[in-house]
Amino acid sequence: MTEGTTLLVHAALGGTGLDACTLRDALLEVLGADGTLVVPAFTPENSTTSDAHLRQTAGLTPGARARFLDAMPAFDPATTPCPGMGRLAECVRLSPGAVRSGHPQTSFAALGARAEELVKGHPADCHLGEESPLGRLAGSGAEELMINVGFGVCTSFHLAEYRIPDIPGRLYRCVVSTAGRREWFEYRDIELDDSDFELIGADFPRERMREGKLGNAAAMVFPIKDAVAHAMKWMTEKRR
Known part of the structure; x- marks a missing residue:
């Protein structure tokens, strides 16, 4: 990456010796005044249709599940944390001048x-497609940096799913904050599937x-754009 690059970063810093905010500052210095640092700030925890929610509520009695739903915090792009995305994502999200997209499940935060x-x-009906920040990143010549993580979490591969035919859709449901009111929100989008991303990454030309x-x-x-093109070809040829 060089000065002026737009960079999407996935990082798992545990055990690496890297400090999140020190890393943020180092990346911003390399990218320079014309560069942009982007991180996923996803929040699957606020959705009743996410794997994260299903794991959290597995085995609950109907009463306990109802209490859990009542206590789920509503998504607010200004305040909702993204704990599953790691320390770097939280550091960027909380940085002065950071901008965050408003998607209630797959938002992105950026500096620069x-x-x-x-x-x-x-x-809302475009988690990671052409009209999402990911689509704009692909169209702008951005690069993706993976630190201490594998291709199983390569967000770019999801954009390929929007570009191949006959991807099934599904209903998503999450809790959001609208004008200060907590409410449930439903929308339709394609059914995202990262179960084969490690295989796709294993075939990505080095x-x-x-x-x-x-x-x-x-x-x-x-x-x-190279990751998306590779994933699109792989999915077209090898996904059932």
Whole structure:
């Protein structure tokens, strides 16, 4: 990555010796005044249709489940944390000047020259498609940096799902804050499936990426458009 790059970062910093905010500052310095740092700020915990919610409520009695639903915090892009995305994502989200998209499940947070342009306006029925920040990142020549994580969490592969035919749709349901009121919100989108992402990544040509170390952590970086093109070809040929 070079000065002026737009960079989407996935990081799991546990055991790496890397401090989240120190890493944020180092990345911003490399990207320079014209660069932009983007992180996923996903919040599956606020949805009754997510795997995260199903794990949390497995085995609850009807009464306990009702109490759990009543206590679920409503998504507010200004305040809702994204604990499952790691310390770097939280550090970026909370940084002065950060901008976050408004999707109640798959929001992105960004810092830098193009932050507002890339993440503002994120329709609910487009988790990770062409009208999402991910679609804009792919179209802008952005790169994706993976730190201490594998292709199983490669968000870029999801954009490929929107570009292949006959992907089934499904209903999503989550709790949101609207004008200060807590309410349930339903919408339809494609059925996202990351179960084969490790296989897709294993076939990703190594000449399209750069690999190295950040502290004690393995890291790789690649153009998002290359990852999407590879995943689209793989899914078309090998997904049932």
